[in-house]
Amino acid sequence: MLTRSEIRAALQASGEQQQELFAEARRRRQEHFGRRIVVRGVIEITNVCRVNCDYCPMRRDNVQDNDRFFMSSENIQRCARSIRDAGINVVLLQGGETTRVLSVLRESIPAIREIYDGDVEILLNVGNLTRAQYKNLRELGAVSYIIKHETSDPELFRAIRHEDLEQRLRCMRDLLDLGYRVGTGLISGLPGQSIESIIDDIELAGELGVHMCSVSPFVPAPDTPLSIAPAGSNELALNIIAILRICYPHLLIPSVSALEKTDSGGQSRGLDAGANVLTVNFTGEADRDRYLIYGNKRFVVGLEHARKLADNAGLIMGRSIFIGDGDERMRWE
Numbered sequence: 618m619l620t621r622s623e624i625r626a627a628l629q630a631s632g633e634q635q636q637e638l639f640a641e642a643r644r645r646r647q648e649h650f651g652r653r654i655v656v657r658g659v660i661e662i663t664n665v666c667r668v669n670c671d672y673c674p675m676r677r678d679n680v681q682d683n684d685r686f687f688m689s690s691e692n693i694q695r696c697a698r699s700i701r702d703a704g705i706n707v708v709l710l711q712g713g714e715t716t717r718v719l720s721v722l723r724e725s726i727p728a729i730r731e732i733y734d735g736d737v738e739i740l741l742n743v744g745n746l747t748r749a750q751y752k753n754l755r756e757l758g759a760v761s762y763i764i765k766h767e768t769s770d771p772e773l774f775r776a777i778r779h780e781d782l783e784q785r786l787r788c789m790r791d792l793l794d795l796g797y798r799v800g801t802g803l804i805s806g807l808p809g810q811s812i813e814s815i816i817d818d819i820e821l822a823g824e825l826g827v828h829m830c831s832v833s834p835f836v837p838a839p840d841t842p843l844s845i846a847p848a849g850s851n852e853l854a855l856n857i858i859a860i861l862r863i864c865y866p867h868l869l870i871p872s873v874s875a876l877e878k879t880d881s882g883g884q885s886r887g888l889d890a891g892a893n894v895l896t897v898n899f900t901g902e903a904d905r906d907r908y909l910i911y912g913n914k915r916f917v918v919g920l921e922h923a924r925k926l927a928d929n930a931g932l933i934m935g936r937s938i939f940i941g942d943g944d945e946r947m948r949w950e
């Protein structure tokens with residue numbers, strides 16, 4: 618574990634210092650995970666959301682104008698079969714926050730388990746729900762859940778997400794308590810965010826006792842109140858990835874597509890900085906174009922791109938580490 622002042626210095630690392638930071642992060646990854654990284658297949662199930670985040674084109678104020686979609690359970694199952702056929706056994710069902718997805722999830726989760734004969738990690742990312750709803754989804758077969766804190770600064774959280782941070786943290790605690798493997802995450806370079814607040818983010822990830830943590834540089838998206846704010850720096854996001862890996866070596870840390878959006882080659886550098894997860898997009902093309910995260914010009918990660926990234930970093934694309942002996946059975950070894 619690094620001290621606050623060591624974290625502060627590492628956040629600003631550049632040149633040779635940054636290379637040393639990344640090398641230490643890779644060493645820690647190697648110790649805990651060897652050369653294996655986890656590959657997820659994501660299906661984006663709806664672009665409708667009740668929340669009004671100032672950085673997101675799918676925010677509530679835009680819902681009426683957006684070309685809205687809800688995937689049917691049949692479509693979700695079709696995409697899940699493609700994920701299985703690609704040798705991936707982590708199925709991420711992700712969407713805007715609306716309880717309207719609950720019925721399709723209740724139908725899809727057992728159906729996906731059947732497609733895989735149970736050998737699947739169903740990972741959800743559909744926002745704040747009640748404890749009873751989380752419990753029901755867990756009982757149906759969901760294994761893990763992503764619920765990012767985005768920023769640990771309660772005032773900034775309220776200003777940008779118009780919600781209560783404490784409520785979000787309550788959801789995380791419920792999920793952990795119910796036996797989910799939980800992922801948090803932060804956005805770096807948010808307008809109004811300080812370096813001290815990012816250090817709080819890093820420390821919060823440790824305090825929460827989560828299993829995964831993502832880092833996304835802030836991307837100003839069209840049709841949002843923050844559309845003309847400056848983009849977050851990739852260098853800062855990469856340094857945070859490396860610090861998280863050094864402080865909490867057991868974490869799954871994705872190299873997110875936002876790194877590629879802000880800087881070509883960014884995802885490859887995410888792996889260099891110690892990340893160990895890649896997410897491949899399996900949403901059907903029509904819905905994918907309507908899923909407006911970062912606007913419709915986002916970078917969409919395909920299987921070939923992920924393979925190249927892993928190969929170039931000398932890493933092996935692997936399966937879920939949260940179920941069975943997943944990390945012992947690597948398809949691409």
Ligand code: SF4
Nearest residue numbers: 666668670673676713
């Ligand atoms: S970031 Fe997530 S919760 Fe916020 S508006 Fe967009 S889809 Fe909804």
